[in-house]
Amino acid sequence: xxxxxxxxxRTTLFLLREMGRMLLFLGATIAWLSRPPFRPVxxxxxxxxxxxxxxxxxxxxxAFTGMVLGxxxxxSLRKFGAEAALGSAVALSMIRELGPVLASLxxxxxxxxxxxxxxxxxxxxxxxxxxxxMAINPLQYLISPKxxxxxxxxxxxxxxxxxxxxxxxxxxxxxxxxxxxxxxxSSIESAVEWKDVYxxxxxxxxxxxxxxxxxxxxGYYTRMxxxxxxxxxxxxxxxxxxxxxxxxxFLTSVLL
Amino acid sequence: MIKLVGVxxxxxxxxxxxxxxxxxxxxxxxxxxxxxGEGKSVLxxxxxxxxxxxxxxxWVDQVEISRLRGRALNEIRKRFAMLFQGAALFDSLTVxxxxxxxxxxxxxxxxxxxxxxxxxxxxxVGLHGMGHxxxxxxxxxxxxxxxxxxxxxxxxxxILFDEPTTGLDPLMAxxxxxxxxxxxxxxxxxxxxVSHEIPKIFDISDWVAMLKDGKIAAMAPSEEFQRITDxxxxxxxxxxxxxxxxxxxxxx
Numbered sequence: 001x002x003x004x005x006x007x008x009x010r011t012t013l014f015l016l017r018e019m020g021r022m023l024l025f026l027g028a029t030i031a032w033l034s035r036p037p038f039r040p041v042x043x044x045x046x047x048x049x050x051x052x053x054x055x056x057x058x059x060x061x062x063a064f065t066g067m068v069l070g071x072x073x074x075x076s077l078r079k080f081g082a083e084a085a086l087g088s089a090v091a092l093s094m095i096r097e098l099g100p101v102l103a104s105l106x107x108x109x110x111x112x113x114x115x116x117x118x119x120x121x122x123x124x125x126x127x128x129x130x131x132x133x134m135a136i137n138p139l140q141y142l143i144s145p146k147x148x149x150x151x152x153x154x155x156x157x158x159x160x161x162x163x164x165x166x167x168x169x170x171x172x173x174x175x176x177x178x179x180x181x182x183x184x185x186s187s188i189e190s191a192v193e194w195k196d197v198y199x200x201x202x203x204x205x206x207x208x209x210x211x212x213x214x215x216x217x218x219g220y221y222t223r224m225x226x227x228x229x230x231x232x233x234x235x236x237x238x239x240x241x242x243x244x245x246x247x248x249x250f251l252t253s254v255l256l
Numbered sequence: 257m258i259k260l261v262g263v264x265x266x267x268x269x270x271x272x273x274x275x276x277x278x279x280x281x282x283x284x285x286x287x288x289x290x291x292x293g294e295g296k297s298v299l300x301x302x303x304x305x306x307x308x309x310x311x312x313x314x315w316v317d318q319v320e321i322s323r324l325r326g327r328a329l330n331e332i333r334k335r336f337a338m339l340f341q342g343a344a345l346f347d348s349l350t351v352x353x354x355x356x357x358x359x360x361x362x363x364x365x366x367x368x369x370x371x372x373x374x375x376x377x378x379x380x381v382g383l384h385g386m387g388h389x390x391x392x393x394x395x396x397x398x399x400x401x402x403x404x405x406x407x408x409x410x411x412x413x414x415i416l417f418d419e420p421t422t423g424l425d426p427l428m429a430x431x432x433x434x435x436x437x438x439x440x441x442x443x444x445x446x447x448x449x450v451s452h453e454i455p456k457i458f459d460i461s462d463w464v465a466m467l468k469d470g471k472i473a474a475m476a477p478s479e480e481f482q483r484i485t486d487x488x489x490x491x492x493x494x495x496x497x498x499x500x501x502x503x504x505x506x507x508x
Contacts, residue, residue, distance in 0.1 A: 121347075129306050130344040133337065134358045135330035141361075 025217045032140040042145035050111040051153030062161040066168020074177050087184035088191030090169030094162045095200045103161040104207035108240045112215035116236040119219030120229040147212045154208030199255040214240040263312035274470030285447040287457045290467035296450040337412040341419045343403030345391040352387030355405045377405040397428035417449040
């Protein structure tokens, strides 16, 4: 019994220490953002990696998500004779929830895992120590550009996801199943309000922070072995995905 | 001068350094030897603030650096350079960009001056014309030489070498040693090297120190060190380069 309590205590202390270190990491990264040099070239490179290179998988996911929403929505709404509301159902689902959440999960899987692996390898091969010895802060040089790029890139990808998803719903609902194009677009126009769009943008900004924060943190403090790096990458993807879903719930409950 | 006073460090629950007292002579090449896993690299990293001691002090001239952070520590680090065991070149940059990196980041020189200084250093380490290659395209020895060029390019007062010849063939190890000695004579920096290359290190070092059981067991000028009679130290430095065969494994 005492062993169980001791183990519980050790685990609790470990978790508290880990959370404290994660918050300090985030605080230090934000603090370094405001100090020159600002490294625009590094930020653009990261924006290209996180944003542009994730666009294909985001478009693909968005198209099929919109198409399946169109399909499911059409048969559900038809039972009530409300097929004309298909556009609003697809658009609201996309803009409020599916766009920010699914696009962020795709970015986590594609770019977040790569960030963890890249930073982790730099840690294992002492490249981060080399930066330190040159009196260059690794948080400023390595992490800050990724942080800014995720902050800018994720909302842009979410916007693309929303548009492509709505067109995916249009393709299935209007072109395949025969809903009137006019009612599809007009129901979107009447149902979607600016606060839905703002809410989606706010979510995507916060998800961008979560992705860069957790994935960079896990790489930065990886254990010095190949196995440790593998574990760090897995933990980064799992923890980021779970945090996105939990944070989405809290943000939705505040925004609604 | 670098001076360590009663430095203790525990890593992963294991006491690695147990009260290291060490003074590194200015302008000399000092080599730290010791068994694998004794904590030689950990000791080296304390000198540049990559590790903070649990107890004890690390002095660089008149500054105690073990509790320094941020800008104050960076000011001290500007006097140092370090050649890491695996060279620690940045994968995403070419050799030229790696060597130019500290110049661009810290000195903000004009590109013409950067190019001139980088080419000069690459030539000195025998990597002329290799600037366009990426670290992944280089052999182990070439990576070490590129790392050496990066360490030298800022013309620091102190250079730390963490096992600069580990994993290299004897010829390449000799090339790296010769380069270090040449550069040391030319530029007169204070050098601290961690190495296993016994007996070679006695030819190139001014001073030799041995780390044993988390403490400095002995430190003396190179020639004097070889005459130490302590049985464990004598055994350690005498087995370098020899092979002890078990009775069943005698050569026919």
